[in-house]
Amino acid sequence: MRTRIGYIASNTFREAVRDRVLYNLIAFVLLLSGAAILVGQISIEIEKLVVINLGLTAVSLFGVVIAIFIGIGLVSKEIEKRTLYTVLSRPVRRWEFIVGKFFGLAGTLVVNTFFMAIGVFAALFYVSHKFVSADALILIALYFIVLEFLIICSLALLFSSFSSPLLSAVFAFSLFVIGSFAEDLRNFAGMATGVSHWLVTGAAYLVPNFSAFNVITSIAHEQPVAGQLILQNTLYALFYATMALSGAVLIFERRDLK
Amino acid sequence: MPAIEILGLEKTYSVGFWRKRPKRALHPLRFTVEDGEIFGFLGPNGAGKTTTLKLLMGLVFPTGGSARLLGRDWTDPSVKAQIGFLPEQPYFYDYLTAHELLEYYGQLSGVPAKERKHRVEKVLDQVGLRDVQGVQLRKFSKGMLQRVGIGQAILHDPKLVFFDEPMSGLDPMGRREVRDLMEQLKREGKTVFFSTHILSDAEALCDRVAIIHKGELRGVGAVEDLTSSVQGKVEVIWQGTQVPASIKALGAECHVTGDRVRALINEAQQDAMIDALRRERQRLIAITPVRTSLEAYFVEKLRRAETTAGGTI
Numbered sequence: 001m002r003t004r005i006g007y008i009a010s011n012t013f014r015e016a017v018r019d020r021v022l023y024n025l026i027a028f029v030l031l032l033s034g035a036a037i038l039v040g041q042i043s044i045e046i047e048k049l050v051v052i053n054l055g056l057t058a059v060s061l062f063g064v065v066i067a068i069f070i071g072i073g074l075v076s077k078e079i080e081k082r083t084l085y086t087v088l089s090r091p092v093r094r095w096e097f098i099v100g101k102f103f104g105l106a107g108t109l110v111v112n113t114f115f116m117a118i119g120v121f122a123a124l125f126y127v128s129h130k131f132v133s134a135d136a137l138i139l140i141a142l143y144f145i146v147l148e149f150l151i152i153c154s155l156a157l158l159f160s161s162f163s164s165p166l167l168s169a170v171f172a173f174s175l176f177v178i179g180s181f182a183e184d185l186r187n188f189a190g191m192a193t194g195v196s197h198w199l200v201t202g203a204a205y206l207v208p209n210f211s212a213f214n215v216i217t218s219i220a221h222e223q224p225v226a227g228q229l230i231l232q233n234t235l236y237a238l239f240y241a242t243m244a245l246s247g248a249v250l251i252f253e254r255r256d257l258k
Numbered sequence: 259m260p261a262i263e264i265l266g267l268e269k270t271y272s273v274g275f276w277r278k279r280p281k282r283a284l285h286p287l288r289f290t291v292e293d294g295e296i297f298g299f300l301g302p303n304g305a306g307k308t309t310t311l312k313l314l315m316g317l318v319f320p321t322g323g324s325a326r327l328l329g330r331d332w333t334d335p336s337v338k339a340q341i342g343f344l345p346e347q348p349y350f351y352d353y354l355t356a357h358e359l360l361e362y363y364g365q366l367s368g369v370p371a372k373e374r375k376h377r378v379e380k381v382l383d384q385v386g387l388r389d390v391q392g393v394q395l396r397k398f399s400k401g402m403l404q405r406v407g408i409g410q411a412i413l414h415d416p417k418l419v420f421f422d423e424p425m426s427g428l429d430p431m432g433r434r435e436v437r438d439l440m441e442q443l444k445r446e447g448k449t450v451f452f453s454t455h456i457l458s459d460a461e462a463l464c465d466r467v468a469i470i471h472k473g474e475l476r477g478v479g480a481v482e483d484l485t486s487s488v489q490g491k492v493e494v495i496w497q498g499t500q501v502p503a504s505i506k507a508l509g510a511e512c513h514v515t516g517d518r519v520r521a522l523i524n525e526a527q528q529d530a531m532i533d534a535l536r537r538e539r540q541r542l543i544a545i546t547p548v549r550t551s552l553e554a555y556f557v558e559k560l561r562r563a564e565t566t567a568g569g570t571i
Contacts, residue, residue, distance in 0.1 A: 007365040011351070018353035081349045086410055089315040089343035090366045091335045256318040258271075 004092050005100040012104020013111075016070060021108065024062055025115050031058055036123040047127040052138065052220040055120035060145045060216075062116065063109050064176055067149050070108070071156025072168035074101045075248075079257055088257070095249045102157055102245055109149045117142050134222040140230065144213040147237035151208045152176060154244035161248040161255070175207055182209035208240055259329045261418050261449035262291035266323030267313050283309045285474045286323055291451055291466075296444050298460035298467035298481075299453040300556060306473040307453035308346055311422050315343050328418055339368055342411035346422040346453075348403060352396035356387050356406050359395065360413055367414035377413055384439065385409040400427040408436065412443070419443060421452035425459055437463055461485070461552040469559055476559050484555050491548040492528050494521045497541040504534045518543065 016022070035054050039047045075098070078084040087097060117138075124135065155175055159168035178185070182204060189200040213233055215225055266286040272278040284306045291297040301307050312318045314325060314332060325332040328340055350359055360381060364374040382388045385405040390398070395406065404427045411419055421440075425433045440450050440463055454460055460467055461481060469476040477484070494510075498519045501512045508530055510521040519540075523531050528545065535542055550558075 004366055011362055015353055082345060083349055083351055085317055085345040088317060091338040091368060092366050093335060
């Protein structure tokens with residue numbers, strides 16, 4: 001029997017589909033087709049490298065934009081439009097609503113990424129006319145991108161649970177940018193001294209470390225990914241998303257829906 | 259067992275950005291609603307009706323007090339499966355059709371799949387939306403959305419239904435249908451609690467009402483009790499175009515409209531009036547004691563509350 005979380009997740013997915021969120025796939029296909037045709041004409045030897053780099057970066061950026069712009073409205077829009085009233089007046093617990101919304105958005109992004117991945121492989125086939133076993137590494141990069149989306153979804157939901165959509169977008173996007181340079185921030189923390197060392201170290205470990213998820217360049221160069229990194233990133237993403245979701249639940253459980 | 263027991267629920271909001279200051283939205287509220295009643299919750303705009311309903315639905319948290327719904331603590335999630343709620347000016351997921359929305363709410367309310375299909379069809383018929391069940395709600399008028407709202411509130415066959423301003427946005431026909439629906443719910447043994455500022459609706463429907471103003475309860479009682487405070491006057495209507503002198507002599511306040519005369523007299527003069535009409539060979543049509551309307555009662559109580567600054571009835 002499906003749970004209320006499942007019903008809320010399905011409805012969130014349906015909303016994204018009906019609000020034409022998946023139309024971004026058209027822009028993605030156009031971008032990738034144009035790039036594949038272009039690099040096929042102007043570059044020799046490195047066309048595959050360019051298509052993988054461009055394709056996976058586009059998958060990541062399109063997904064991040066969707067995750068942030070849908071995620072920030074998931075709770076605040078429901079409060080503003082009062083659609084939440086008829087949901088929470090039923091035997092639905094507030095945490096079920098938050099978790100359902102999370103899975104709905106995550107599902108939307110997984111489906112979106114799946115279709116984009118088909119686009120990436122199609123473009124790859126177009127430029128190299130064959131697949132090699134190293135191309136399977138692209139799946140690992142896609143998996144890391146999905147893990148990244150889980151963290152961003154949970155952060156967008158966290159901000160949406162107490163802030164306006166505009167501020168939530170600013171917070172989530174800022175964290176995405178800072179998190180993409182988390183390794184640099186950690187290196188900087190190592191160089192700092194005194195109070196600033198502790199402050200920067202705290203900030204460096206508090207922001208999500210998205211740089212650990214970016215293996216696009218090494219995969220484009222057909223360098224293998226260590227199994228330990230896969231396990232580490234999986235656990236990190238699950239832990240971070242769980243913490244952010246727990247924060248969202250804690251805030252939302254106490255919030256008055258005025 | 260009362261369907262609703264409100265045990266001192268109160269709400270104070272913090273307002274202001276930097277310097278938070280308390281703003282009391284609801285003073286401690288105490289009253290009960292009996293099982294099977296249609297109960298009207300009356301008050302002008304901003305009186306605290308919606309705040310009370312939001313507290314009972316768990317949408318806002320009380321500063322103090324508690325409540326019991328259907329004999330259980332109002333925060334118990336299992337109670338909500340037995341409750342229907344129509345918010346004021348409802349807004350729904352406009353990308354769904356009426357059928358899909360009801361189906362979704364049926365799922366959330368825990369209605370089993372087999373029964374759900376039947377319930378959705380029945381409710382669509384009840385609220386007159388069967389013909390447009392496949393249309394997305396973004397194309398619905400305000401009145402149609404109100405019907406969807408009423409439908410979702412009764413979909414899971416709740417024992418207790420809360421309607422916040424259910425007649426809002428409805429045309430006279432729609433209002434009539436909602437009144438009929440509430441009466442039908444009562445006949446089915448359900449308890450209906452509805453807030454309104456349209457007193458004629460409350461007068462026509464309610465067994466009992468509560469009046470709230472500026473977050474304070476001003477009175478609770480049966481509509482008949484509140485309106486039966488006879489003003490000591492009787493309205494007499496008879497057929498005629500003139501007022502005979504013997505009737506004028508009784509000090510009656512008379513108005514002639516068409517071929518009818520309407521006279522307002524003191525109750526003590528009722529027999530003398532009837533004798534005078536017999537003597538004058540006038541055809542008596544009706545004698546009715548004058549009762550205070552709910553509206554007059556309501557206005558009087560609010561006026562008194564304003565002048566006595568907080569006194570309850």
